[in-house]
Amino acid sequence: MTQKKIDKTLVSPIKIIKKTSTKAKDVLKEEILWLRIKNKFIKGYVYINPNQFKNHNSSDIVNESHELSFGIEEENTNGENLNIFDLSVDSQNERENLGKDSEQLLILKKIIQKEVGITNINTSLLRSALDQIAKSNGYKNISDLIMMLIENPINDIHQKLFDLVTMNDSCFYRDKEIFDEFINDELPFHIASNKEKVINIWSAACAGGYEPYTIAMILSEELLRGDSDWSINIYASDLSKSAVKFAREGVYDLSQVSNLPKKYIKNYFIKKGGKFYIKENIKKLIKFEERNLANHPEPMRHKFDYIFLRNVLYYFDAIQAKGILKAISKNLNEGGGIILGLDEKLTNTKFLCRQHEKLIVYNKVY
Numbered sequence: 001m002t003q004k005k006i007d008k009t010l011v012s013p014i015k016i017i018k019k020t021s022t023k024a025k026d027v028l029k030e031e032i033l034w035l036r037i038k039n040k041f042i043k044g045y046v047y048i049n050p051n052q053f054k055n056h057n058s059s060d061i062v063n064e065s066h067e068l069s070f071g072i073e074e075e076n077t078n079g080e081n082l083n084i085f086d087l088s089v090d091s092q093n094e095r096e097n098l099g100k101d102s103e104q105l106l107i108l109k110k111i112i113q114k115e116v117g118i119t120n121i122n123t124s125l126l127r128s129a130l131d132q133i134a135k136s137n138g139y140k141n142i143s144d145l146i147m148m149l150i151e152n153p154i155n156d157i158h159q160k161l162f163d164l165v166t167m168n169d170s171c172f173y174r175d176k177e178i179f180d181e182f183i184n185d186e187l188p189f190h191i192a193s194n195k196e197k198v199i200n201i202w203s204a205a206c207a208g209g210y211e212p213y214t215i216a217m218i219l220s221e222e223l224l225r226g227d228s229d230w231s232i233n234i235y236a237s238d239l240s241k242s243a244v245k246f247a248r249e250g251v252y253d254l255s256q257v258s259n260l261p262k263k264y265i266k267n268y269f270i271k272k273g274g275k276f277y278i279k280e281n282i283k284k285l286i287k288f289e290e291r292n293l294a295n296h297p298e299p300m301r302h303k304f305d306y307i308f309l310r311n312v313l314y315y316f317d318a319i320q321a322k323g324i325l326k327a328i329s330k331n332l333n334e335g336g337g338i339i340l341g342l343d344e345k346l347t348n349t350k351f352l353c354r355q356h357e358k359l360i361v362y363n364k365v366y
Helices: 058-063 100-116 123-136 142-151 156-166 176-193 210-223 241-249 262-268 318-329
Strands: 014-024 029-037 040-048 068-073 081-089 198-203 231-238 269-272 275-278 286-290 304-308 332-339 351-355 360-365
Touching (some): 100 142, 123 142, 142 156, 176 332, 210 286, 241 286, 318 360
Parallel strands (some): 198 304, 231 286
């Protein structure tokens, strides 16, 4: 029995439809095929009906428009039996008119989805991140970098890529209208209804600390003036280890703090050698922690009055986003709410909310 290795890349991705049977390997017309599933290679065999094809060389088999069957050696049979699966072109990916680089990107996206949990990955953002990493790590081109990422276990370069494609904030006071209405319209509501003088806030995707520090400065201005006895507790989380580390350090460039009101820069930063250091009285209000919203939907230890979830949901498909929202809403105190980004609106979801001009506070998500 002759075995020929097929050394060819399929232009269109294929998918396993279903297991159909188990056959003895020695009765099959076969050619060896290495099938890459995510970043692993599995040795299998193309099984064809000899009467269906005129030629049986390896290129003819791969290029056939007919559906093929794929055999994977069955365990505990010394390689004598194969589990047979039907294969066909993945019509969804075929519609994307994938070229070689796009096919590699598709595989890489699947790795990112598995490791990070996000389902919507912007191709332009991904290419930009890859270009940045390729240049800083001495790769000749993006394709070489992609192949390294696909073929190797998760390493520091993978982590850098994950950080770049999920980092959604790079300056303070982003979405100024949201923060202004929170100060002028929403915060007075909380103050009037809170006899205990406690406020608990979760910044659920804190990136480099810009959002939680902005919130801490706002609350310090509004609640801690004079001899106020308000208690401020801010929990800040992000899926990126390096982002959380950066946030804890609290050191920023002028370009990153330029959006802040001047009084905030004066009152809450120390300037040293062109850098701006968050003061300790602001740092102590915040607890930073790694947390992946997609992989850890379980309830938190504490309830929150507000959960900031700005510019995060577009990383997920509709079903996953709804699941995350429902899970997060279970961490709200009575009367509390979730705050999304300026241009974000919930669709195809039942909810209760307090509507301001730009700011919407979602109290319940069903």
